[in-house]
Each structure stands twice: as C-alpha cells, then as structure tokens.
Amino acid sequence: MEVNKISAKVLKTEFLCNNIKLIRIKVDNSKDFLPGNSIALHINDSQKYFSVIYSSFDYVEIMVKLSDSKSTSFIFNELKENDVIEVSGPHSKAFDLSHSDHITFIAGGSGIANFLYAVKYLYENKSAVYVNVIFSSRHPEELVFKKDLDNYSKTPNFKVHYIVTNSEPRINQGYLHSFVKDNKGLFYICGPKTMISDVASYLKNLKVPEERIIYDKY
CATH class of the missing domain: 3.40.50.80 (Nucleotide-binding domain of ferredoxin-NADP reductase (FNR) module)
Structure with a gap:
C-alpha cells in the first residue's frame, strides 16, 4: 500500500540530554495524532517511525535517541530548524484510555x-x-x-x-x-x-x- 507522504517543516530541535533530542515538526494534520500514534519520517529513501510525544494545533513532537541506525543517526545529527522533510501518519493504533479506571x-x-x-x-x-x-x-x-x-x-x-x-x-x-x-x-x-x-x-x-x-x- 502506498503511503501518503506530506511535506513538513522542522520547527525546533532541543537536546534533552547528551543522546536524546526533542524534535518539533509542523504538520497540517497534527490534530489527527492521538496518544499511541506514531509518525514516519521519510529520509534518504528510508522511513523511521517515532512515537508522537505531543500534538498541538499545528505541530507534533517526537523524541529521538542516538543509535547505531544510519537513518536515526542522520535524524539526530543532521536535522536542523527550518529543514523541510517528508512525513506520513498517523501510524500505530491509538490507545484506548476510556475503558479502565x-x-x-x-x-x-x-x-x-x-x-x-x-x-x-x-x-x-x-x-x-x-x-x-x-x-x-x-x-x-x-x-x-x-x-x-x-x-x-x-x-x-x-x-x-x-x-x-x-x-x-x-x-x-x-x-x-x-x-x-x-x-x-x-x-x-x-x-x-x-x-x-x-x-x-x-x-x-x-x-x-x-x-x-x-x-x-x-
């Protein structure tokens, strides 16, 4: 099945510690992302999925930990504010938070x-x-x-x-x-x-x- 990719802009990158970064991405469909959903970043002919840690009216945030993965390392080290990338989502099933006390x-x-x-x-x-x-x-x-x-x-x-x-x-x-x-x-x-x-x-x-x-x- 072909994935519907959209252009998105990196609004912010921030170190949370020496090997973990927060990345904020402006996406038009940010309101579609619910707790439990993930977003795919399509970088250099590969795609990498990240849990959405927050969604606002025009952006989503993800957390990226440096690893041996080539695509993850590129995202961690090379993505900068104002970069335009391709993304897709929401992916993954949203959590059902209403049926347990x-x-x-x-x-x-x-x-x-x-x-x-x-x-x-x-x-x-x-x-x-x-x-x-x-x-x-x-x-x-x-x-x-x-x-x-x-x-x-x-x-x-x-x-x-x-x-x-x-x-x-x-x-x-x-x-x-x-x-x-x-x-x-x-x-x-x-x-x-x-x-x-x-x-x-x-x-x-x-x-x-x-x-x-x-x-x-x-």
Whole structure:
C-alpha cells in the first residue's frame, strides 16, 4: 500500500540530554495524532517511525535517541530548524484510555516516548483514571521530562516511580506486586525486548490476564 507522504517543516530541535533530542515538526494534520500514534519520517529513501510525544494545533513532537541506525543517526545529527522533510501518519493504533479506571505505564529507557502523550492527555483532561508511571532508565540524566512527570504526580490519582538501573535493582516481580490492583487495570509496557518479555512474564505470574498487558518493543 502506498503511503501518503506530506511535506513538513522542522520547527525546533532541543537536546534533552547528551543522546536524546526533542524534535518539533509542523504538520497540517497534527490534530489527527492521538496518544499511541506514531509518525514516519521519510529520509534518504528510508522511513523511521517515532512515537508522537505531543500534538498541538499545528505541530507534533517526537523524541529521538542516538543509535547505531544510519537513518536515526542522520535524524539526530543532521536535522536542523527550518529543514523541510517528508512525513506520513498517523501510524500505530491509538490507545484506548476510556475503558479502565486504573492504568500502569511501564517504560524502559526511551520507551517512555510511547507513553508521554497519553499521560499528558489524561492529566490535562483531568481524568479520574488512576495512573501509575514506572520509568526505568540506566542513567539518571536519561529520565527525560522528569519535571513534567513530577508535576503530574502532584495530582492525587497520578503517581510516578523512577528506577535508575546502574545503581538500583531492575524491575522484578516483587516490585510489580504492589501495582496489581485486583488484576483489573491495564498495563502498557514499552522498552527493550528483554525488558518487555521479563515484565510481561512477571505480570502473568501475578495473575494479570494477558489481554490487559499491552506492549510495544523497540
């Protein structure tokens, strides 16, 4: 199926830490992007998908982590303000945030990008959903958007939990036990493949039904 590409302008690039950047892109259909959607950047005859971390009336924002991928490295190092690129989307299925009264987002590293828009959306719309965010990262400087997340956690039904794995144990079954509320909540997971497999296995061992465990590997 042919992808409908549109021209878009880079409005802003900003370092969040030494290996993670925020990129703001002006797109005409920004209002079509919902929490859980991604956008594809078509660069040098290749395409790379990124979770949309925020969508405004005329732009979307993505988070790019430097990697060994040639296309990702180009986007991280070479894209500049006012560059015109081709994009497509929305891609990926939007999250269904209206059918559970308890949602736990579990992110490993840059996997937090998959959930930032959803968490912000629930916060700004004063949702009654009880939200837990478990954000695990190897280094403290990679806990990006911590200031925003800490602000959300001032709301009674929002709780944010950080784990820095170079100085603390990784997420394990014992740690997750307290987040399982009668197995009725939804658990969204995003991170490296091994982290996804381990966390999903822990939740299943804690009797969370498989249909309530939703994950995305990167």
